[in-house]
Amino acid sequence: MIILGVETSCDETASAVIKADGKIVEVLSNTVSSQIKLHSRWGGVVPNLAAREHLKNIIPVIKKTLNSAKLSPNNIDLIAVTQGPGLIPALLIGTNAAKTLAYLWKKPLIGIHHIEGHIYANFLSEKISVISNFQFPISKQIQNSKIQKQTEIPKLKAKSSKIKFPILCLVVSGGHTQLVLMKKHLDYEIIGETLDDAAGEAFDKVARILGLGYPGGPAIAKAADIWTSDVQMQKGHPMSIHFPRPMIGSDNFNFSFSGLKTAVLYETKKRPALLKNKSYVSELCHEFQQAVIDVLVSKTIRAAKKYQPKTILLAGGVSANAELRNQLGEAVKRDLSEIKYYIPDTKYSLDNAAMIAAAAYYRYRSIKNKKALDKNWQSLEADASLKLK
Ligand code: KG4
Ligand code: ZN
Numbered sequence: 001m002i003i004l005g006v007e008t009s010c011d012e013t014a015s016a017v018i019k020a021d022g023k024i025v026e027v028l029s030n031t032v033s034s035q036i037k038l039h040s041r042w043g044g045v046v047p048n049l050a051a052r053e054h055l056k057n058i059i060p061v062i063k064k065t066l067n068s069a070k071l072s073p074n075n076i077d078l079i080a081v082t083q084g085p086g087l088i089p090a091l092l093i094g095t096n097a098a099k100t101l102a103y104l105w106k107k108p109l110i111g112i113h114h115i116e117g118h119i120y121a122n123f124l125s126e127k128i129s130v131i132s133n134f135q136f137p138i139s140k141q142i143q144n145s146k147i148q149k150q151t152e153i154p155k156l157k158a159k160s161s162k163i164k165f166p167i168l169c170l171v172v173s174g175g176h177t178q179l180v181l182m183k184k185h186l187d188y189e190i191i192g193e194t195l196d197d198a199a200g201e202a203f204d205k206v207a208r209i210l211g212l213g214y215p216g217g218p219a220i221a222k223a224a225d226i227w228t229s230d231v232q233m234q235k236g237h238p239m240s241i242h243f244p245r246p247m248i249g250s251d252n253f254n255f256s257f258s259g260l261k262t263a264v265l266y267e268t269k270k271r272p273a274l275l276k277n278k279s280y281v282s283e284l285c286h287e288f289q290q291a292v293i294d295v296l297v298s299k300t301i302r303a304a305k306k307y308q309p310k311t312i313l314l315a316g317g318v319s320a321n322a323e324l325r326n327q328l329g330e331a332v333k334r335d336l337s338e339i340k341y342y343i344p345d346t347k348y349s350l351d352n353a354a355m356i357a358a359a360a361y362y363r364y365r366s367i368k369n370k371k372a373l374d375k376n377w378q379s380l381e382a383d384a385s386l387k388l389k
Contacts, residue, residue, distance in 0.1 A: 001077040001364075002028070004101075005357030006062065008094030009086025009114045010174070011035040011045045013057040015065040016354035017076070020361040023158035024125050027354045029069035030347070033057045040214045044204065051089035058097045065353075073105045078373075080360030082353075083111030084386030085175065091382035099377045108373030110360045111380050113388050114351075115176055116186075118315040119169050120362060121344040121355035125156045163342060164310040170300045170328070173316030174200035174215075177296075179253045179303050180388070185362050188388050191303060192253025199292055200318045202257035206264050206288055210281055221321055223285035230279060241267060241284055243291040245298075253303045255295060264288055293324050297331045304336055312341045320349040 001021070007014040016030040035053045039045045066072065081098035084091055095111070102109035167182040177194040197205065200217055207216025212223065243263045246256045267284065274280040304312060312332055318324065325343050332341040348355055367373065 002075050003078045003080055003357040003360055004076045005353035006081040006094045006098045007351060007353040007356050008054045008090050009082045010090060010351060011039055011050050012351040013054045013061050014351060014353040015062045016352060016357055017065055017069045017071060018354055018357040023161045024156055025123055025160060025358050025361060026125050026156055029065050030352060030354045031061050031065045032352055033061050043208050043214055047087040047089045050087060051093055054090055054093035058093055076107055078110065078360060078364055079107050080110045080112050080357050082114050082117065082356050083380065084383035086114055086384060088382060088384040091384065095380060095382040099380055102377035109376035109380060110363055110373060112356045112359045113386055115171055115388050116359045117355040118171060118173060120359035121315060121348040122313045122342050123160045123163065123358050124348055124354060125158050126345065127154055127156060159342060166309045167311045167313055168304050168307060168309040169313040169315055170296060171316045172199040172296065172318035174198060176316060177255050179300065181307055186366055192299065194255040194257060196256050196258035197261060199257060202261050202292060205261045209265055209268060217318060217321060220285045220289055223282040224289045227282035227286035239280065239283060241287045243287050245291050245294045248295050248298050253299050260291055289323060293327050296324065297328050300328060301331050301335050304339060309339060312339055314343045317350050319343060320346045
């Protein structure tokens, strides 16, 4: 079946079409119109500005998505839209656009929880290039050497059939930090979550303290990489900054990142002049990022030891962080080698609509009374604090 996804919960106007049949969940086209430039002036997302931009962009984005997949409305079997949580002025634009299209095109409509979408980004099939090698020796001058004629055959790899339940998913985004246990599709038990700031929110707030702009995650990751390469090249003078690893030893699976952000603030207040010093800022970013990763990795591994999942997944915008992706992978390999670890393609880590359409595919399959979805254009309502269930 062909599903059109729409996502406008925060500062990306996104739509996508996927083709889902059994094991293959293929993205036919994916459009994301980012508002980062607009909001970076304000140091964060301004809800009403976001809504104005969504309104301007939503129809062109959907049009572009359909055109690049060479599809017309007739080809669409189902429309999926982010129902919540998120910024209400932003959510209203996406839900109203989806409801209008569902009415005009006479299509069933499904509302999706944003975090459910992030989790299901992991189920999108990966495009891999299978390289077939034909090896043959060439001229006599280059004795024994071989040249490889390589033919690239793009192929879709079904991830969904490899992902076995129970699943433990670490969700890390700008608004959420949760450890979610899934015994089967669409079944969520939140076994731990942040008591204050989300991991992405901490990245954004620390970047603001350091004057690194919005969004903070990529800026901090980049600065942290500079510190790593400086240390490797024995440049710079490490000052041995140390930040706490909040709640790392607590006997539950909850998180807290607001104290860590305050620790960064105190450190910068101690040495304000050094904020202009690149190597100080990059060391600070490295230590902050490592503190967040240490807590996330340690709690995920501990939860996995307790709940014994077959698969660990990573989801949400912070899952684009290369160090987190690698370090969690290393820890799973080292401590729990029998558990499989999957991460989404980075392009589907951040907000997008392909993940919303993927989640809708699994929801649609589970719904007995599919006819009821035809009336959703009337009844679906955006919900800023929608709960994952
Ligand atoms: O999932 P997402 O796109 O939006 C929400 O649902 O909140 O996540 C956005 C968050 C932001 O806080 C951003 O700073 C963070 O993800 N982020 C990162 C990276 N890329 C985005 N955090 C750490 N490292 C990154 N590379
Ligand atoms: Zn998100």
